[in-house]
Amino acid sequence: MMTLATGSGSEKSVGAKNVSDPKWTYAFGGGKAEGKKDMKELLGGKGAGLAEMANLGISVSPGFTIPTTACIEYYRQNKHFPPGMWEQALQALRRVESLMGMNFGDAENPLLVAVRSGSRASMPGMMDTVLNVGLTTKTVEGLSRRTHNERFAQDCYRRFIAMFGSIVMGVERDSFEHLLRDTKRRVGAKNDTDLDASVLAQLVIEFKDLVKNMTGQVFPDDPMDQLRMAIHAVFSSWNCARAITYREIHHIPGDWGTAVNVVAMVFGNMGETSGTGVAFTRDPATGDKNFYGECLMNAQGEDVVAGIRTPLPVNKLEDLVPAAYRELVKTYKILEVHYRDMLDLEFTIQEGKLYMLQVRVGKRTGPAAVQIAVDMVIEGLISPRTAVQRIDPDQLIQCLYPIFDAKAEKQLTPIGKGLPAGPGAAAGKIVFTSDRAVKMAAAGAKVVLVRQETSPDDIHGMNAAAGFLTARGGMTSHAAVVARQMGRVCVAGCEAVVVLDTQSVRIGEEVFREGDLISLNGSTGNVYKGEIPVMESEIIQVIKGELAEERSKKYDAFMMILLWASGVAGLRVRANADTPGQAKIARGFGAEGIGLCRTEHMFFGDNRLPIIQSMILASTGEEREKYLAQLLPLQKEDFIGIYREMQGYPVTIRLLDPPLHEFLPKREDLMVDVARLEYMRGYEEKLKEKRQLLARVEELHEFNPMLGLRGCRLGITMPEITRMQARAIIEAACELAKEGIRIVPEIMIPLVGMESEMKSQKDLVREVAEETMKRYGVKLSYLVGTMIELPRAAVTADRIANEAEFFSFGTNDLTQTTFGFSRDDAAKFIEFYRENGLMGFDPFATLDREGVGALMKIAIAGGRKTRPAIKLGICGEHGGDPSSVEFCHELGLDYVSCSPYRVPVAKLAAAHAALNDEQGKEASGAN
């Protein structure tokens, strides 16, 4: 290895050269390369792609990659090149010179190079790239002569000085632009292309003066100095402010470093048979198997990015440069088969010859990801397991969103932004009450319910609305949970929303009234004035039976992925469903049972609420039983409907859970009513009635309803409720059994904290069940179990398992009590915590493994100690969150249960967890 003079001595490599110096360059070009595609960590994405293409004999411009290890060492050595690196780079450069038949710095036939960053993870536009390195007062003449195009040469030179001057030497980019504008004004030119060679040559001189004035340094006229400085600049750009911020947001470690690619320049701007472009091997929006891309003739890459000229579809190249196009098609096909994935390509055509600049796996929308994965399995490119592993949960969800017309949305400015709590798009007329929502929807209007917050008695209104906008509440507020369960759009906790009264709301600066149009993007949290057109997902249309299955390719592909996912998953997936309609959706997505049927939601119907209210207002157990007897047949019908949808699968039914005052008018509303009526004449009867109602509501009033008379505490203090519900559950199952439909009800006692509670309710349920089965002459299998949703239940699970035949983790409540967070109130400070780095995630969205998870582990150990085969599941909102599903897999639960619309995500996440687990085991087995 020879030592070369490098211009300025201070920049010489530190330390002595050594035969055992690490390898600091990886060459590519000429049909071979020292790297390959699996070396992304070392060579960065770009370097690995270039090497792979070279190995495949694909036409790439030759060059070499300085690996990420050099960047790491560079920082370790206090921003000096690691020993031997520069010397190896110069040697690699010789190879490029010989492959290109040109020499770097040669006055006659000068080689120019691009110096490009390229890290392990794509960080688009975050780090620096310098093109045309090697242009000097001498070489610019050579370039001009060789290309017979002086204007082209001077244009390259002025671009190079501006790029190098700004990126490497730190002069404001704008200063160059100012000079350019001044020149254009002076000579009366409209576009850059109107400037001729002499003007550009003058501009080159002015640019150089600018650099000298601003930095005190002469613009380097030695190509080696340029190269050295450009490599320094790319290394340094790894730690520029915007790159650091980007890495923080995308969780990219700061110690990965970037590779540097030094590549011989090829020019897309050498005339009408030159050009540059980007392409995808399949359509990234739909997944269709079409070669898809755009190009610009007589242009360099930066022109495509700048969007100054409108690009052409890539297949136009067939007419313009047929040989290059054929080469490009051949190349993309070879690459796709080789990579077994949809690819994103960059290329340049120089005077009719194709050079590939980059290959990487292409980004795609959810529907495209699903379509591509399924197609590639069919084409024999990948296995079903790989297909499943390649889809990420967000992509799956995207397939289900109703969406806005993107163009229409872009034209509008949001008037507010909240939490993207129920994804999708909804537009419609504002309503403020559930009753109005129902009426207006019945009259054919699409409505958006706007509220301070929602509560269980808004269910009918929420069902009628296309979306909900709330001023208060987080990602798991009532509105958000219902939205995801019902597949509605929801923007929650939008601070711009101020509900003024029951007739008007202020959003941002403007006041809206009932009937005014509004649009919600539940995927971004944006709120718009006016109506943006919306379309529903095809897949849901098929499941609802509104679109024939055979007509939807999207549906087929989606279901195929779910089927494959189920095949590899360890965890089973059930749904939280309270109505036959929800059960149908859940089955449509392949849910293997119901993990949570909340019986209280059944009480809010028009024909039921008055009965349950009378039941609550009753003063004796006897009177209560009278009203419960009226509810019994209705509740039984509910169960029959759900059982029918779920035949053959288990149905877990939770007994009445919420505090009873949720079924009554609000206390403060009654207080205000009474205060008003006291001022009015002729309303004495009404006043008396309201006062009586208020008195009962006062009796039921609680300071912390979450921690009050609810869950099994209801069934224990009012056993007649449990008795009615148990009867309805078992009678429904008996009646279906007589039709030959087999149902295994799993009766779930909520909010158990003590073994005694579980025993008391279980005994009651068993008594009613035995008596009912005897009456019907039917023998059913059924289980009685509990939710584990209190810390006390978790730590005494060994005792509770004496009575409970299954556990289902109610992680919503368990999270509330473990953290001491009310999910209705905590959104504000959770957001503050996340913004200030006190919390990495919202524990109501993603299971808190450290705290809640620790209690779950205690509960599982306790439950299994007492009852080794105890059935274990989870039915909190977390059942549909991928990270939480993964944790449930690790814990060894039997199933997760989630909102019907989250079933696909849960299935996919369960499959991913199983595959990762398997691969982890294989990896550790290989060690």
Added chain:
Amino acid sequence: MMTLATGSGSEKSVGAKNVSDPKWTYAFGGGKAEGKKDMKELLGGKGAGLAEMANLGISVSPGFTIPTTACIEYYRQNKHFPPGMWEQALQALRRVESLMGMNFGDAENPLLVAVRSGSRASMPGMMDTVLNVGLTTKTVEGLSRRTHNERFAQDCYRRFIAMFGSIVMGVERDSFEHLLRDTKRRVGAKNDTDLDASVLAQLVIEFKDLVKNMTGQVFPDDPMDQLRMAIHAVFSSWNCARAITYREIHHIPGDWGTAVNVVAMVFGNMGETSGTGVAFTRDPATGDKNFYGECLMNAQGEDVVAGIRTPLPVNKLEDLVPAAYRELVKTYKILEVHYRDMLDLEFTIQEGKLYMLQVRVGKRTGPAAVQIAVDMVIEGLISPRTAVQRIDPDQLIQCLYPIFDAKAEKQLTPIGKGLPAGPGAAAGKIVFTSDRAVKMAAAGAKVVLVRQETSPDDIHGMNAAAGFLTARGGMTSHAAVVARQMGRVCVAGCEAVVVLDTQSVRIGEEVFREGDLISLNGSTGNVYKGEIPVMESEIIQVIKGELAEERSKKYDAFMMILLWASGVAGLRVRANADTPGQAKIARGFGAEGIGLCRTEHMFFGDNRLPIIQSMILASTGEEREKYLAQLLPLQKEDFIGIYREMQGYPVTIRLLDPPLHEFLPKREDLMVDVARLEYMRGYEEKLKEKRQLLARVEELHEFNPMLGLRGCRLGITMPEITRMQARAIIEAACELAKEGIRIVPEIMIPLVGMESEMKSQKDLVREVAEETMKRYGVKLSYLVGTMIELPRAAVTADRIANEAEFFSFGTNDLTQTTFGFSRDDAAKFIEFYRENGLMGFDPFATLDREGVGALMKIAIAGGRKTRPAIKLGICGEHGGDPSSVEFCHELGLDYVSCSPYRVPVAKLAAAHAALNDEQGKEASGAN
């Protein structure tokens, strides 16, 4: 052993007699006995006492005890005497006959016996006793002849038939009384004593006929039949309904069984030198060293109990039967020294000769218990350890109660009954608001605050009131907790109370208005109309400096017990005190520091509430700081006052904890105000103002304030609050340090659930502290730690201990979150649970070892793993509950902290725990 004919063959012992038959009788009398006082489990309290007295040579009527094991065996054998028992009884009876020189059933000189129950634990009046067994048509003549008193003999006989007929044969006691009344009417007699022998003889015949008519059985005329049947009856009475109920209430196991004492009858009704009585060796009400008791001449025990004649003081015997009295005095002195305790004695004097019937440790009031224990240590009878062990916590508390004049209370009927939440007695004028309470108290009135419930902003009113009566809330409701901390009387959750409006309340049937008199007994929960005179405890008067120490013997004794308790206790005891006044009381009881100083209570003063309200209503951090700056000097003064009282002891100060809306008017009140003002003219300004306030209150409103923006969440989202408090704490300590007073503040961060929270607040506190100390030029020691009051804190304690220098278990909140019980709301169903056997105790009063305790253990293990010497304490209400203190001792905590008035109880409980622990270890060491 010989077999004796026993009358009816069916009642013969089951099974063959065997030389290895267990011992079924324990004889006593004639100066010796087979049993002794330590054999209470076997012989029952009465049997053991009789045996012990016989051994001591004290005059007891001879007899024998059939042990509790026989009763257990009796039930095991399906209500048959165990084999050999009857034979052994007959043999023991022979010994009694020979000692008495009389024979059972003898026509000339008949021995009569009493057959008395006697279990391990005293169950007064619950089980049966039959006197005069052995009286028949034959022996009644012998008795008459021997006593030369036919009337006496017939009177004994008719009493015996009625007693035996009702207890053993099941005839209603009333039927005998009816006949007696008829006879008296017929012969014109006023008293029983007016009936002569022939009338009584006629009554005997009528009684026997009654028995025959009612039972179909002839009244047994064989003394052996009588004895056998009487023993059966006593065994059976162990399981009579009232005995079972009594045992349930007093937690006495049902399998202990009762012993049966068969004792030769002696007669207190044989004339003017005969009599019967009960006595205490010291005064059971005051503990004074006076022989204290009552007697009736010419009477049997049942006459004393019946209360027909007014008894004489026991020292009157000195005149009436001087020899017997001298014997009695000698006996009680021997016994007291022997038992080393105050004793309860029963005796009969038959014709001038004393017979002891019973000796047992006497029940006593709290003040008496303390006085007796201290006196006995001084007299050398017991050790200080024994003295400490002998006092039970309730007795200690009793010493501190203000009390009603018992006679006056007895004359009244309660108008309502609630929970005895704050013990003691209070009487005064009803007030409904805190402001009125303060005004009326300032005007010199004693007032009782009557409310639906109380809240922190009632503190000034509660401070001014003698007692609180609430319609809602349990033993740890706000009113109850404050009551015990302030030493106020409280009856909480009284269902008879219906607050009609701010001017009137209905209690039971009657409506009361402000100024009406009411009396509360906080020890029983009774509520009375009118004013019952009340006196304050001397001990508290001394501590408050209102009574000179040297004038109170009670104070001396009380403090002596506390001193001895501290000496043996392992746990230290601190107090929860928020003001210098409370700190003074705490120190008065010997608290060794403050374990919880709640800074929020300091904000409710008249001069502070407006400032903190302005602070809350401020819209920017800057504006908030302005008001905090006004609070700083006030808060500093608070700390200086507390530090002065506590010099040399640690003071743990908790940063602001409650949700801010607690400092503002109630939301529903504002809503009602706004609704009203909307109907009124000329109040536009007021309406606007209320609406603005309501808007801010709405912003702060939470569905579950317990789980909302409180605790460290306040200090994190509004760091200026933490900064002000830290500054006040450290400045106060620095200023005292300059006076030479050494203070170690322990700054406590509330409601921490995550390490990140602890770190964020600790860093802030440390920053302020360092800066403040630098400013003062003072170097202080101080700690920053946290409360462990959330399940998440418990399970992640190992991580939190990275930041926290001490843990204090906030078991109130930890109980709430572990159980999912709001202590403001859960009282109702907790009571239901307890009544229905689902819970053995109120977890807010007594620490739940199984659930909450499990989390505490996890937290302790975690804390010590990270920081082996971490200081551990508890500052929930449980710190003053004996069972909970015992558990804290077992857990190895460093200290408990409780309300100032509970400090004595905690000290005593800590001592008991240490002594039990020691004895347990000795016992297991001995094995």
